[in-house]
Amino acid sequence: MSMLEVEAVSKRFRGVLAVDVVSLAVEQGGIFAIIGPNGAGKTTLFNMIAGAMEPDNGSISFAGEPITGLTPDAVCRRGIARTFQLVRPFPALSVEDNVTIGALLHRHDVAAARERAQTLLRRFDLFERRHQLASALTLPDRKRLEVARALATEPKLLLLDEVVAGLRPTETDRMVAILQELNRESGLTILLIEHVMRAVMALASRVLVLDHGTAIAEGAPEAIVRDPAVVQSYLGAEAV
Amino acid sequence: MIVLWKETTARGRCLIAVVLILLVGAPFVADRYTLSVLTLILYFAYVGQAWNLMMGYAGQLSLGHALYVGLGGYVGALLWLQFGIGPWLGVFPAMLVAAGFGAAIGWLGFRFGIEGVYFAVLTIAFAEFTRIACDNLGFTGGAGGLFIPYEAQRVGEWWNLRGGQLLFYYVALLLAAAAVVLTALLARSRLGYQWLAVREDQEAARAVGIDVFQAKMLAVVLSAAMTAVGGVFYAFYYGNLFPAQVFDIGRSIELILAPIVGGLGTVFGPVVGAFLLTPVGELLIVLTSKLGFDHPGAKAVFYGLMLMVIIWLRPTGIWPWLARVLRLEKNRK
Numbered sequence: 001m002s003m004l005e006v007e008a009v010s011k012r013f014r015g016v017l018a019v020d021v022v023s024l025a026v027e028q029g030g031i032f033a034i035i036g037p038n039g040a041g042k043t044t045l046f047n048m049i050a051g052a053m054e055p056d057n058g059s060i061s062f063a064g065e066p067i068t069g070l071t072p073d074a075v076c077r078r079g080i081a082r083t084f085q086l087v088r089p090f091p092a093l094s095v096e097d098n099v100t101i102g103a104l105l106h107r108h109d110v111a112a113a114r115e116r117a118q119t120l121l122r123r124f125d126l127f128e129r130r131h132q133l134a135s136a137l138t139l140p141d142r143k144r145l146e147v148a149r150a151l152a153t154e155p156k157l158l159l160l161d162e163v164v165a166g167l168r169p170t171e172t173d174r175m176v177a178i179l180q181e182l183n184r185e186s187g188l189t190i191l192l193i194e195h196v197m198r199a200v201m202a203l204a205s206r207v208l209v210l211d212h213g214t215a216i217a218e219g220a221p222e223a224i225v226r227d228p229a230v231v232q233s234y235l236g237a238e239a240v
Numbered sequence: 241m242i243v244l245w246k247e248t249t250a251r252g253r254c255l256i257a258v259v260l261i262l263l264v265g266a267p268f269v270a271d272r273y274t275l276s277v278l279t280l281i282l283y284f285a286y287v288g289q290a291w292n293l294m295m296g297y298a299g300q301l302s303l304g305h306a307l308y309v310g311l312g313g314y315v316g317a318l319l320w321l322q323f324g325i326g327p328w329l330g331v332f333p334a335m336l337v338a339a340g341f342g343a344a345i346g347w348l349g350f351r352f353g354i355e356g357v358y359f360a361v362l363t364i365a366f367a368e369f370t371r372i373a374c375d376n377l378g379f380t381g382g383a384g385g386l387f388i389p390y391e392a393q394r395v396g397e398w399w400n401l402r403g404g405q406l407l408f409y410y411v412a413l414l415l416a417a418a419a420v421v422l423t424a425l426l427a428r429s430r431l432g433y434q435w436l437a438v439r440e441d442q443e444a445a446r447a448v449g450i451d452v453f454q455a456k457m458l459a460v461v462l463s464a465a466m467t468a469v470g471g472v473f474y475a476f477y478y479g480n481l482f483p484a485q486v487f488d489i490g491r492s493i494e495l496i497l498a499p500i501v502g503g504l505g506t507v508f509g510p511v512v513g514a515f516l517l518t519p520v521g522e523l524l525i526v527l528t529s530k531l532g533f534d535h536p537g538a539k540a541v542f543y544g545l546m547l548m549v550i551i552w553l554r555p556t557g558i559w560p561w562l563a564r565v566l567r568l569e570k571n572r573k
Binding site for chain 1: 428434436437443444446449450451
């Protein structure tokens with residue numbers, strides 16, 4: 001049984017069918033990437049998994065239990081943490097407080113949560129900046145803060161929405177390295193939406209391609225980049 | 241409390257000790273008028289702190305906090321007048337009633353996604369409903385108000401909150417100090433951090449597993465109950481309650497100025513704000529009449545101008561700046 005199973009979900013916004021009967025299964029310990037052009041329905045699919053939107057049809061289950069229609073906080077308490085495409089740190093709070101709040105989900109003692117936050121901040125190269133306000137950070141730092149805060153809730157599955165978009169190649173590689181470490185060391189399962197193929201190719205063990213709300217291909221990353229339908233709709237001929 | 245003391249810097253401890261000694265000792269040197277101003281300062285520090293928990297920490301704007309003052313006052317006064325139940329006991333039903341109203345407003349607002357200024361309008365509406373109800377109900381005394389008579393033989397019955405200026409001063413001091421300690425404890429608790437997260441970004445708060453509805457409900461219920469205690473104090477201190485006065489929106493505004501000027505979402509902001517605004521307000525009454533601007537509203541104009549200047553100079557409140565000047569912050573970075 002897969003850790004996350006999405007069964008034929010659909011979501012319609014007025015006339016537009018944003019996600020049209022999409023299914024996917026993420027294995028425990030895997031890194032699963034969803035790619036596709038803008039407007040393909042990636043973020044909508046993601047929001048349905050995270051509980052931010054309810055699917056019109058279909059079902060989602062996590063660790064064998066249905067989570068369809070649960071609120072975002074309930075989904076998080078089940079062990080799914082997410083980041084936002086447009087980062088949403090708590091702006092007027094310190095970097096450390098941001099992550100501490102995440103760590104308080106499963107800890108009632110603030111000191112213990114702070115300790116956990118500091119460990120994460122070291123890992124994400126933010127320890128030196130822990131007393132700065134989150135709003136004072138640069139975009140790359142805020143992206144790392146977003147991931148650190150999500151990880152502080154101790155998820156079994158981490159949902160990352162374009163977490164390297166807008167980063168320079170060196171910063172992208174650093175993020176990729178941190179995520180690989182987490183996946184290897186603690187067996188963290190990751191589901192990510194990404195445009196940056198450099199990151200997708202380095203990270204993903206499996207890739208799903210969405211186009212106009214439907215899945216047009218799924219498989220290992222090496223196979224996906226050679227798939228004619230994917231090249232046609234998304235990557236463009238020069239990518240091959 | 242011990243933890244709080246341990247976490248306070250040496251300078252902070254000294255300052256707290258000095259301020260406490262001054263306040264405890266004030267009645268030995270202050271005259272009756274000064275003591276009444278101090279009592280008012282402490283009262284505003286207390287209710288301001290209650291409002292600060294809801295707005296400064298949880299980010300929920302209430303412009304109808306006079307509702308909870310009035311409810312607390314009416315419940316406390318009616319229990320005493322009708323059943324002879326003293327305020328030390330009556331304060332608990334008063335808190336319960338106010339918490340119930342707070343829960344109703346919170347439920348309506350938070351369940352149906354009424355946010356920000358729209359939520360504030362809801363809080364004003366409830367204060368107005370209640371004013372109209374108290375104006376017209378028989379058992380509340382209607383528009384004619386409710387009086388807690390002065391009974392000479394009861395003076396000194398501190399267990400019934402009957403006494404002179406001295407008694408009320410110390411009760412107000414106790415309330416204000418307790419509110420500061422409670423706020424400090426909450427600010428460093430799990431709930432306190434959840435409130436901050438909700439204040440900053442509700443979507444992001446949900447994404448880290450916070451039950452936003454529950455956190456906001458706790459804030460409004462706690463704030464309402466705390467404010468009601470101030471209402472009981474108010475009723476017994478002044479000895480009268482008029483619906484048109486206690487539930488007036490002016491009262492709600494008056495009550496939120498100290499935390500705004502002092503510093504929202506800070507432990508000492510409401511106290512500093514009250515210590516600045518209340519005496520200045522009193523001073524303005526004296527000054528405007530001395531200078532011959534003895535028109536009604538003259539005080540309000542100067543008060544308003546002064547508020548504008550303070551908020552212009554210290555937009556995040558006086559306390560954050562004062563704490564920096566006095567070097568009370570922990571040595572960070």
